[in-house]
Amino acid sequence: MSMIAYIGFNFPIKRNEGDVEHEYEVDYVCPDAEHLNIVKQKHFTTPYIFEILQFANPIWELTDYNKAYSPHNYEKSKKNFLDLCHSLKELLPKGDICEIYICWDGEENEDLEVELKINLNDLQIEAIEIYEKCFIRVEN
Template identity: 30%
Template sequence: MSLASYICMERQIPEQYLNLDEKGETVPLYIGPCFADQDCLYEVKTKHFHKWYVYEISSHWGIEIVEPFDSEIALESKEKLRYLFTLMSDFLDEGESFELYTCWIGEESDPQVKSMTLSLALDQLEDIEIPERTHILITKQSEN
């Protein structure tokens, strides 16, 4: 089985941010298909998300931060999350948000185990715990 992460937002992600792996970019994650098919996207959208556009964020493993927090998977997941927050901060307007959800392929319709709300501030990622099946609403706050 594979762990997949999904994001959802009110508007489409600009083309220059999509499928960077196909463009030869070396990045911690890319927005585009990897493990999930259209059925997976539909299930996660109808069961967990509240916005219109759903994307798989791919990195050949989903974002999962659990104990031990210094494990390779947890450290890589934090790097992916920092990259995602920076990328989304580039084009989201103040007050806009996106949702993040991670689960095993085939378990998109299973119930959430955790829900949280975050801003795009990178400093909050140091002590965060994100087990599988966690729904996160992430909002871009004002820079003041």
């Protein structure tokens, strides 16, 4: 099993395949059409769903546990999350939202454990903890 980070928008976007500036990639999600439909119906209000393909330090490692016991990995995940937020600030029109949902592959139908709201114009990064079964509403 692997962790999946879904991201939903109110508009279609182009994939950033091959973008070496970022430590993540937004791609069309298609690991399993059934899982996609479940996550879309159960968790998202946005119609266009993609997957955040993450590289060395995924955003779901942005936890107080890692902050205390693996600060090096916490800082890398924090940098990746800030990079993602910067990209979203440029991508999302003012007043629009996107949604992020993180879960283990195959657990898309399970209930949320954490729900966060993040405003890109007032990002309180030190207060953010991202775990599995975490839903994040990102506002611009």
